[in-house]
Amino acid sequence: GQSLEQPSEVTAVEGAIVQINCTYQTSGFYGLSWYQQHDGGAPTFLSYNALDGLEETGRFSSFLSRSDSYGYLLLQELQMKDSASYFCAVRSLVRDNYGQNFVFGPGTRLSVLP
Amino acid sequence: DAGVTQSPTHLIKTRGQQVTLRCSPKSGHDTVSWYQQALGQGPQFIFQYYEEEERQRGNFPDRFSGHQFPNYSSELNVNALLLGDSALYLCASSLGTGDHEQYFGPGTRLTVT
Numbered sequence: 189g190q191s192l193e194q195p196s197e198v199t200a201v202e203g204a205i206v207q208i209n210c211t212y213q214t215s216g217f218y219g220l221s222w223y224q225q226h227d228g229g230a231p232t233f234l235s236y237n238a239l240d241g242l243e244e245t246g247r248f249s250s251f252l253s254r255s256d257s258y259g260y261l262l263l264q265e266l267q268m269k270d271s272a273s274y275f276c277a278v279r280s281l282v283r284d285n286y287g288q289n290f291v292f293g294p295g296t297r298l299s300v301l302p
Numbered sequence: 303d304a305g306v307t308q309s310p311t312h313l314i315k316t317r318g319q320q321v322t323l324r325c326s327p328k329s330g331h332d333t334v335s336w337y338q339q340a341l342g343q344g345p346q347f348i349f350q351y352y353e354e355e356e357r358q359r360g361n362f363p364d365r366f367s368g369h370q371f372p373n374y375s376s377e378l379n380v381n382a383l384l385l386g387d388s389a390l391y392l393c394a395s396s397l398g399t400g401d402h403e404q405y406f407g408p409g410t411r412l413t414v415t
Contacts, residue, residue, distance in 0.1 A: 192344075219402055230306075230392065230406040231345065238402070275344050279402055289358045290335065290404065292344035 190214040192276055192293035199299045200266055208261045208296045210276035218279040220252050220259045221290070226272045234261070234274075263298070271300045304329050306395050306407035314413045315383050321412060323378040327395030328405045334376040335404065336368060337392040345392055351376050352399050380412075388414045 192212045200206040210220065219238040223231040237243055237252035237259060249262040263270055273295040280289055307326045315321050327334050333352045337345035347360035351370035370376045374395075380387055390411050394404040 221402060221404075223406075230408050231394075232406070233403050236402045277344075289350070289360065290345075290347055292337075292346070295342075295344045 190278065190280065190291045192278060192291060194274075194276060194293045194296045196294070197297045197299070199301065201301045202266055202268060204266050205262065205264050206266060206298065208263075208274050208276075208298070210259045210261075210293055212257050212259075212276070212278050212291075212293075214257075214278045214280050214291060216280040217254065217257075220250070221277045221279060222248075222250055222261045223275045223277060223292075224272050225275065225295070231275065266300050268300050268302065271298060273297050306393055306405050308391075308393050308407040308410050310410060311408070312411045312413075314415060317383055317385060317414055319383050319414075320379065320381045321383060323380075323391050323393075323410045323412070324375065325378070325393030325395075325407060326375045327393075331395035331397050331405070332374050333396045333399055333401065334370060334374065335394045335396070336376070336378045337394065338362075338387075339390040339392055339409070341389075348378070350399065357399055383414045385414050388412060 221236045222234040225231040235250040242251045247264045252259040275295045276293045278291045309324045335350040336348040339345045349359040354370045365381045367379045390409045392409045393407045396404045
């Protein structure tokens, strides 16, 4: 089967740096995505790693190690508005070469304190 | 540029009934995926539609079915509703089945009583 693990909760203060880890077990791995979801809102895409290494997008960075089946999301200069749930998601093929299947992790609830 | 839209926003149904949820993808997108999200959990992949065909399917029973229309919009149908089907149903669109970036709609909150 396919499974992802993330910490359930993380708390940090404004201006700090926080890292949210994700480990996965899946077949046909094509990449790791990160999504942000505020309470009552829709998930929004943050970043994607298909290859090993670090991808940087503004205050957010994402890292992938395919050999370790591990990735993380790094949030810098935390702001109150960053309080939300963060999901890692593995993109994989389930049946054949058509279509793709996104398996989401359980989510990490980030609370940013003043 | 219109984003992903879903209707209705909220829905209350009785156990055993059937429900149809609708989704219009982001302008220019041709692929639609459906997800079920229970409270406090991550979205669970139901299925993906491309070129009016179901291309991938998650671990959901046949009570969950879908359709994609020539204009790329999509419907999710759930038959014989169970209390456990109560959840937020999210639609996500992308450009082609190889696109890793998905745009999510606001979701339909389904409550089964």
